Amino acid sequence: MALIVHKYGGTSMGSTERIRNVAKRVAKWARAGHQMVVVPSAMSGETNRLLGLAKELAPAKPTGAYSRELDMLAATGEQASSALLAIALQTEGMESVSYAGWQVPIRTDSAYTKARIESIDDARVRADLDAGRVVIVTGFQGIDDQGHITTLGRGGSDTSAVAVAAAMKADECLIFTDVDGVYTTDPRVVPEARRLQTVSFEEMLEMASLGSKVLQIRSVEFAGKYRVPLRVLSSFTPWDIDINEEAKSGTLITFEEDEQMEQAIVSGIAFSREEAKISVLGVPDKPGIAYQILGAVADANIEVDVIIQNISKDGKTDFSFTVNRSEFARAVDLLKDKVLPGLGAQEIKGDPKICKVSIVGIGMRSHVGIASQMFRCLSEEGINIQMISTSEIKTSVVIDEKYMELAVRALHKTFDLDQPGDGKSAQS
Amino acid sequence: MALIVHKYGGTSMGSTERIRNVAKRVAKWARAGHQMVVVPSAMSGETNRLLGLAKELAPAKPTGAYSRELDMLAATGEQASSALLAIALQTEGMESVSYAGWQVPIRTDSAYTKARIESIDDARVRADLDAGRVVIVTGFQGIDDQGHITTLGRGGSDTSAVAVAAAMKADECLIFTDVDGVYTTDPRVVPEARRLQTVSFEEMLEMASLGSKVLQIRSVEFAGKYRVPLRVLSSFTPWDIDINEEAKSGTLITFEEDEQMEQAIVSGIAFSREEAKISVLGVPDKPGIAYQILGAVADANIEVDVIIQNISKDGKTDFSFTVNRSEFARAVDLLKDKVLPGLGAQEIKGDPKICKVSIVGIGMRSHVGIASQMFRCLSEEGINIQMISTSEIKTSVVIDEKYMELAVRALHKTFDLDQPGDGKSAQS
Numbered sequence: 001m002a003l004i005v006h007k008y009g010g011t012s013m014g015s016t017e018r019i020r021n022v023a024k025r026v027a028k029w030a031r032a033g034h035q036m037v038v039v040p041s042a043m044s045g046e047t048n049r050l051l052g053l054a055k056e057l058a059p060a061k062p063t064g065a066y067s068r069e070l071d072m073l074a075a076t077g078e079q080a081s082s083a084l085l086a087i088a089l090q091t092e093g094m095e096s097v098s099y100a101g102w103q104v105p106i107r108t109d110s111a112y113t114k115a116r117i118e119s120i121d122d123a124r125v126r127a128d129l130d131a132g133r134v135v136i137v138t139g140f141q142g143i144d145d146q147g148h149i150t151t152l153g154r155g156g157s158d159t160s161a162v163a164v165a166a167a168m169k170a171d172e173c174l175i176f177t178d179v180d181g182v183y184t185t186d187p188r189v190v191p192e193a194r195r196l197q198t199v200s201f202e203e204m205l206e207m208a209s210l211g212s213k214v215l216q217i218r219s220v221e222f223a224g225k226y227r228v229p230l231r232v233l234s235s236f237t238p239w240d241i242d243i244n245e246e247a248k249s250g251t252l253i254t255f256e257e258d259e260q261m262e263q264a265i266v267s268g269i270a271f272s273r274e275e276a277k278i279s280v281l282g283v284p285d286k287p288g289i290a291y292q293i294l295g296a297v298a299d300a301n302i303e304v305d306v307i308i309q310n311i312s313k314d315g316k317t318d319f320s321f322t323v324n325r326s327e328f329a330r331a332v333d334l335l336k337d338k339v340l341p342g343l344g345a346q347e348i349k350g351d352p353k354i355c356k357v358s359i360v361g362i363g364m365r366s367h368v369g370i371a372s373q374m375f376r377c378l379s380e381e382g383i384n385i386q387m388i389s390t391s392e393i394k395t396s397v398v399i400d401e402k403y404m405e406l407a408v409r410a411l412h413k414t415f416d417l418d419q420p421g422d423g424k425s426a427q428s
Numbered sequence: 429m430a431l432i433v434h435k436y437g438g439t440s441m442g443s444t445e446r447i448r449n450v451a452k453r454v455a456k457w458a459r460a461g462h463q464m465v466v467v468p469s470a471m472s473g474e475t476n477r478l479l480g481l482a483k484e485l486a487p488a489k490p491t492g493a494y495s496r497e498l499d500m501l502a503a504t505g506e507q508a509s510s511a512l513l514a515i516a517l518q519t520e521g522m523e524s525v526s527y528a529g530w531q532v533p534i535r536t537d538s539a540y541t542k543a544r545i546e547s548i549d550d551a552r553v554r555a556d557l558d559a560g561r562v563v564i565v566t567g568f569q570g571i572d573d574q575g576h577i578t579t580l581g582r583g584g585s586d587t588s589a590v591a592v593a594a595a596m597k598a599d600e601c602l603i604f605t606d607v608d609g610v611y612t613t614d615p616r617v618v619p620e621a622r623r624l625q626t627v628s629f630e631e632m633l634e635m636a637s638l639g640s641k642v643l644q645i646r647s648v649e650f651a652g653k654y655r656v657p658l659r660v661l662s663s664f665t666p667w668d669i670d671i672n673e674e675a676k677s678g679t680l681i682t683f684e685e686d687e688q689m690e691q692a693i694v695s696g697i698a699f700s701r702e703e704a705k706i707s708v709l710g711v712p713d714k715p716g717i718a719y720q721i722l723g724a725v726a727d728a729n730i731e732v733d734v735i736i737q738n739i740s741k742d743g744k745t746d747f748s749f750t751v752n753r754s755e756f757a758r759a760v761d762l763l764k765d766k767v768l769p770g771l772g773a774q775e776i777k778g779d780p781k782i783c784k785v786s787i788v789g790i791g792m793r794s795h796v797g798i799a800s801q802m803f804r805c806l807s808e809e810g811i812n813i814q815m816i817s818t819s820e821i822k823t824s825v826v827i828d829e830k831y832m833e834l835a836v837r838a839l840h841k842t843f844d845l846d847q848p849g850d851g852k853s854a855q856s
Contacts, residue, residue, distance in 0.1 A: 016481055016484040016485050019485060020485060023485075050508060053444055053508075053512055054511075054512060054515055056444040057444050057447060057448060057451075057512055057515045057516045057519055058515060058519065059515070059518045059519040060519070063518070065514075065518060065523065065524070065525065066515060066518055068525070069511040069512075069514045069515045069518070069524075069525075069526060070511070070515075072507060072510070072511035072514075072526055072528070073507075073508050073511035073512060073515075075507075076504035076505075076507050076508045077504075079500060079501075079503075079504045079507075080478060080481075080501050080504045082500070083482075083497040083498070083500035083501035084481055084482060084485055084497075084501060086493075086497045086500075087482055087485045087486060087487070087494060087497045087498075087501075088485045090487045090491070090493060090494055090497070091485055091486065091487040091488070095493065096493070096497075097493065097496070097497075098497060098500055100500070100577075102530070103575055103576075147531055148531075149528075
């Protein structure tokens with residue numbers, strides 16, 4: 001008997017018919033002898049509907065008090081879907097009870113609309129499990145130390161599930177979603193993309209931060225911090241699929257670096273079109289320059305991703321970085337108005353039409369020449385590399401966005417990701 | 429400066445446009461210097477939508493655990509509308525905060541779907557009022573001593589509002605609804621029906637229990653127990669109506685028996701078509717018979733209203749009572765199967781096509797002959813009275829339902845309820 005956490009996304013909870021299927025699937029796991037905690041998202045569309053109503057009424061200058069009410073409002077979506085799932089489980093003959101975040105309680109800080117989980121008291125949930133009940137815990141929400149409802153931000157239900165699994169020392173946390181696992185890259189771009197049977201926590205973290213949408217990055221961080229075995233799998237298989245088969249399906253995010261894993265040098269290709277590049281040209285090469293430029297950007301709450309400073313020439317250097325494309329115009333204006341005048345730099349150049357392509361693999365740690373293999377591949381395709389950024393297990397390049405698909409496909413082939421048989425990717 | 433509680437029904441909260449109007453109205457009251465607590469219902473249709481989803485998933489044999497989840501589910505409707513109203517108030521430039529029942533907290537017993545309020549802690553709400561905020565408190569819901577969400581049953585938001593007003597010793601509780609007050613009778617039946625400027629708490633209680641739908645009976649009981657001045661008024665006047673005019677509009681439910689009130693002998697006519705009559709004929713007239721019949725009915729959780737036992741003749745008597753029409757078939761079956769065999773009675777006769785018409789007036793206490801005036805009126809219209817039931821301030825008759833409108837109109841005229849100038853009814 002194991003303690004298992006299931007998480008179901010909004011699409012899986014999208015109608016009473018689908019909720020009934022989730023209940024049947026959960027009941028199957030419970031009947032197999034497992035203690036079950038389930039974390040559902042709101043029914044698909046519900047959070048948008050609620051926030052849409054709020055937007056129609058929103059004050060001209062939103063304040064913290066407004067954010068507090070947004071959380072009060074949005075949290076109802078998961079409370080309703082959780083109660084409905086408990087009812088569906090009762091219909092399946094399972095004893096079941098649902099708890100809102102404040103009832104568990106799941107304690108968070110007070111950063112409304114993007115709160116962080118601080119602690120989870122598992123006593124209540126454990127008592128119900130011991131009494132033979134399936135426990136439903138609302139995703140996405142918690143309570144701060146003033147007793148106000150908070151939400152964790154978009155995708156927060158993944159984080160809730162992992163946090164509950166961590167607090168309860170669950171044997172595994174299964175994230176049921178509309179894809180059947182983690183792929184070598186997005187199959188919509190590369191039809192030959194293959195599902196990975198396992199991926200290391202560090203690779204998953206890089207993939208999530210590099211643009212893979214399969215898991216919310218904070219949930220992966222949480223899983224890593226508390227070493228929660230995490231599996232991503234499909235909720236669109238028939239609910240009565242054999243449980244042993246289901247338990248091995250999807251992709252397991254693992255912490256054990258076994259031999260198999262060492263074999264894969266590059267596990268996946270991530271990409272993102274959501275960035276824009278800004279270059280400050282002819283910057284005097286003296287201490288404090290990076291802070292002068294990026295400090296102003298950070299103060300404006302604009303997140304910076306790749307940062308490159310070229311070697312200096314004639315006491316001048318070029319300084320480039322990328323920001324989220326939605327912040328591009330604001331960042332450029334800010335630099336022109338506030339930073340450039342005091343900097344003695346020559347020019348600001350911006351390019352929103354770029355993309356970032358990354359190869360990720362824990363094997364890169366112990367293998368040399370992987371990055372240059374990437375550069376050669378891109379060069380052979382005639383793709384100019386504008387920026388390079390590396391970490392221990394990934395190499396990212398910034399290129400013109402029009403080459404994105406071409407680059408991803410070429411790299412996927414170069415690193416043999418379309419070939420089965422490395423012992424890591426799934427056979428099916 | 430007064431402490432005022434406003435309650436808005438689902439129709440008044442039915443769209444963002446209407447919520448905006450509620451916010452403007454509340455803001456007007458707050459700007460006039462009042463401390464404001466507002467209790468909104470869920471947006472119209474929302475509670476039905478949620479319970480409809482539950483019904484699609486409901487277990488074949490609903491249990492207490494199911495009711496608990498229904499409350500968890502239904503309570504989200506008021507939480508959402510409360511947050512939206514707080515946002516709309518912020519948009520009007522008012523500081524505002526919303527609280528779910530558990531956050532106040534409003535403590536109830538654990539009778540899910542029909543819980544009763546046990547206590548309200550007003551410290552949190554009062555602190556916000558003192559800080560200059562408009563406080564929104566969700567209607568319809570509370571928390572039991574196990575920390576589970578409970579709801580008060582249909583119309584429970586009226587009760588929430590009155591209970592909050594009682595706990596906070598509010599100066600007045602204004603129930604904004606889709607009618608503009610309490611009428612001498614239903615204007616759809618009697619076009620000459622007039623709005624009452626005031627009605628006594630006891631009359632209101634009788635009217636509510638006799639079928640008037642204006643206020644939920646438990647809210648009236650609460651108002652009576654804690655002497656909360658209660659006003660029923662329209663939410664469909666323009667929001668910017670003069671506040672002094674608005675404060676005097678609608679109908680005030682009052683506890684002071686002034687001279688004016690004594691002048692009105694009959695204040696209103698109530699009626700209900702929701703009853704059915706059952707007669708047990710030829711019952712041996714001996715001790716314990718009433719208990720033998722009604723005990724079985726009560727054990728089956730069927731509520732009995734009017735009860736009549738005729739004088740006995742030849743040691744036999746006839747025993748009649750009314751039940752809710754929806755329980756009629758079940759009650760008749762129960763009596764035939766379980767009670768009749770051991771009773772020595774001759775026959776069970778049932779008639780679902782009856783109605784109850786009542787005259788209500790606090791003046792009946794000190795005036796004789798009012799009931800006989802009622803009977804004469806009905807007799808002149810050729811209406812046969814099947815059962816009579818009286819209390820200190822009301823007389824009810826059970827008649828064939830086809831005469832209902834005729835009876836109500838005739839009584840309305842007989843007691844001069846269509847004539848203004850008794851100092852009690854509104855001039856407008």
